[in-house]
Amino acid sequence: MDDPASRSHDQPPRGLGRNAANYGDRDFALYLRRSFAKSMGYSQAMLERPVVGIADTGSDFNNCHRTAPELIAAVKRGVLAAGGLPLAFPTVSLCEPFLHPCSMHYRNLMALETEALLKAQPMDAAVLVGGCDKTVPAQLMAAVSADIPAVQLVVGPMLATRFEGERLSACTDCRRYWARYRAGEVDAARIGRIEGNLATTAGTCGVMGTASTMACLAATLGFMPLEAASVPAVHADRLRLAEEAGALAVRLIAQPVRPRELVTPESVENALRVLLALGGSTNALIHLAAVAGRCGVTVDLRRLDALSEETPVLVDLKPTGEGYMEDFHAAGGLRALLRELRDLLHLACRDLYGRTLAERIAEGPDFVDRAIIRPRAEPVSPVGGLVALFGSLAPEGAILKRSAATPALFETEARCVVFDGLEDLAARIDDEALDVTPHDILVLKNAGPRTPAGMPEAGYLPIPRKLARAGVKDMVRISDCRMSGTAFGTIVLHVAPEAAAGGPLALAETGDRIRLSVRERRLDLLVDEAELARRRAAWRPPPPPARGWDRLVYEQVLQAPAGADLAFLRPEGR
Template identity: 70%
Template structure:
């Protein structure tokens, strides 16, 4: 063996025994024990990051999907090698999947770096897996293609379609209000999620799939293909081909994820009326490459980007409708005058070159034209004020516009436990005009910023027909949820942000027009309360392992809830 052996395939990143030739000899020997021929082992390697798990229902079709990826890699002359990483099944994780997103990103990054692969296909779906994979790939900066699971198909109940998980919340609200009984909610439960794949609406998983495509990290037209559709397998095969072809002509994530492509992704998020979680995830992905996502910039884009997509929870349709209506290609073509068309994609084409191809059929009942949008402004807006000095997020496209300019009395819950204990108490002093406030549910709280911002309407109000009221917290909410809900209040209560100082009876003013959220107290009173505040979180010395690492290093929502030591250094 000679020292000029090309560093691809098995020769990449050799285990260090102090003798390079011995390292490659030993590696080939052990690889041969898996049945590979010397011809196969001479090929460049495409790693396939597999996030399947028995605790992740969204990914149960991955064995077949990954076989299609392998077929594509082989067709293009590469050697496919599958490897596992952490899987994040949203509803199976405690206290919340977001807490483990950064851990999965580290797992993904380090396994891409440590194992011999020339390119990688990232196979994920359930909503925190895709941002985790993109964060890890951005940091590793090896040629990568994102392949998403695809959305579920809808179920049926009494003549109407059901889709996880907007309809989960709609029927649960009916059950809490006494409109349906225990037998019916049990029947609905069995019909909400009936196939493999991610939530059937424009929740976080589908929003992140669309963002991956808008960034250029996944193949054109692949974001919306249903999980069980044959086109999903063809997309997997094509992703394998694309990854293998990038070995000869590398296109790295750092060339694709740029300030311009991130801005394109923000435009798409706003046009979709997509998940509020996507702001946190996109900020974290961009942050790995030193790109900032200021909330003030989000507002500037939102003011001039229309909502175009008529899907739940903002509209009426489901992801299967979006796929049939033209998908991301149709949305991007409507946004074309607002987009940076010189951004690169994993295919080697620019976005402009992609959009030059034939648009095909577009169903305007699902994807509106820019000339006749569903809403003239974007689905999300950032709010600032003395209650949220570094910002908060409202999904105005899923909210009640009658509450956009409102002043009300705060009814405060100091924690999730306090909320659970009191929200349905018949003696709770609350009216529909009040503002529900949840504290200590942000990233540094013991709960780890769960999707608890969708505070339940107290039963006594729900029974009177109350469907919505203003709710404010430092938590998140599912992308499948709806309502006039202010989220991601930063700084959070657990670190002494102004949210921690709110007391029941205080007055709060929301103005979506002015993009303001104000606690109507004097600075003197706020200072007095601040002096009395005590940090509610357990001291670091009582924590261990990843829980300690998370508590010591997690950033606030406006910085993507990433770890400070994982962020990129920036550009310029």
């Protein structure tokens, strides 16, 4: 018979013995916990096992995570077979199309909640089930801050659909067809048929958007196997990977590798190389900066720019190229890409199994489909997908995804048309009386992380309808917010400091001239200093929100180069 009073307090608590409530009597706290656990039908033998917590982000408001229940069942199989006790728990779930004002506004809330639950509940290790793009960075941020052994498990990308002679998948094709609809090239009946064929399976966007980019970066950092970055959501291998994640979590209890051991300056630089070679999402840069920042590692935009000059784009997927994530997986996936980048990587970085990146790359078959993953000698682009810009309009930096932009617009000096926020943009962008030409620069301000808008994916400003109907496909667009990783165009993002924080963007007015130079990495507002001083004296910051999460974000959020994290959650608390 098990005697609670006879248990030694000298051994570190494990399993249900961890993080007991404090009633002033530890034995009573554990006695109470076990009695309630037994109400769920667990045997005493099960309750004595080490515990693996499983963060469940399944939600009826998250179509991407439709497979979460079967993934969690597979994780549980892996945990049980390895001798652990799996206990799933719900967390915040973030899905871009279902959240107002946008999912980014709640990424830090999810990170805060997940960290609290990892630390408060009795678990020895965790499996984090995520996918839709803000969930994975939120979970990694939480894991790094809680610093308990944690395995990342992503739901995987959806499959493309064959429809009327072409393949479609969210969400690059969504944007492509919507732009054609706005231009009058596609009628309402066809856009309705397209709507029903863009996302036809479970999983995250089927292109190299933010979700797939973050999956590749999480695997590069060592939080999951390399092949786990690209297996489609509906493939049986995804369930086998979930089972393996459960077994790995149990292994980590006896042979711990903590998240902060994985996130190092070298591994972060590897992730930046992969981001550039993928032609990956601009959002991933913010998320990587946030994850790294939780470890005190800085993502330097000038270093990113130097890496971009050495790192070619090798992956031919939308929105930069033509393929889909299922093609990337079949072409050899992340392992094949890393082999191409081998001499540019820090190969001693280790994963949760303790294997070096060199060992991980050497595993598996040698097959690679060169139509999708190009050799270094024949890249999609000889330079990386992202560049950092600095100048009088962006003293702390801005980002341009040059791999998805129009090279003819890389050197532009033009008049700007300024929108003062999302409401102003919505009200005027399609006004036939809008004073705009194809040669102007569109500017959106007051949509950054400190605003009630929450730094939405609104940087992909629509081409004014009258210009779209005249055949205009791209214009230079500048903002302090983000764009979807599935989007394309000559779009300057993450201007820092943002307008709401008093950055120079706040002073821009319609009629000003702006100069963009990708060659010189410059973004400048060409307005006389005396006039800027006059405008600055008249500028007033937006009023703070009255209460709740919005108020906390307003007071604590950092700028884009620091990952738009909350200051008090970083190691230095600022």
